[in-house]
Amino acid sequence: MADIGNVNFDHPNIFDWDLVKQTFEQLKNGNDVTVPDYDYKTCKRKPKGIFLKWSPLVIFEGIFALLDKDINTRFLDFKIYVHTDDDLRLSRRL
Numbered sequence: 001m002a003d004i005g006n007v008n009f010d011h012p013n014i015f016d017w018d019l020v021k022q023t024f025e026q027l028k029n030g031n032d033v034t035v036p037d038y039d040y041k042t043c044k045r046k047p048k049g050i051f052l053k054w055s056p057l058v059i060f061e062g063i064f065a066l067l068d069k070d071i072n073t074r075f076l077d078f079k080i081y082v083h084t085d086d087d088l089r090l091s092r093r094l
Contacts (some may be wrong), residue, residue: 012064020068024075030054 008014019036026033032048033041066072066079 010063012067015064017068017071021071021075022041024058024060027054027058030077 011083013028016036023035032051033049037048037050038044039047047066060071060076066076067079072079
């Protein structure tokens with residue numbers, strides 16, 4: 001916690017990519033999953049997580065959603081990139 005101000009939460013290395021891939025693998029096999037639920041007050045994952053029932057449609061979104069080539073080729077059937085003007089991106093970010 002003493003170092004929390006030095007963590008860049010906008011960098012792709014902050015993500016647990018191995019867990020993302022494991023979760024996609026479970027979904028691909030038709031299994032329900034539990035995904036982490038991050039608590040921004042404690043800067044930790046909540047113990048329970050969020051239980052999600054399997055669905056034939058999964059939306060994986062975010063600024064780094066298309067970054068990992070392995071995820072792109074193994075798990076994503078459709079990829080959509082939305083390009084917006086700089087001012088709109090800034091206003092959404094704020």
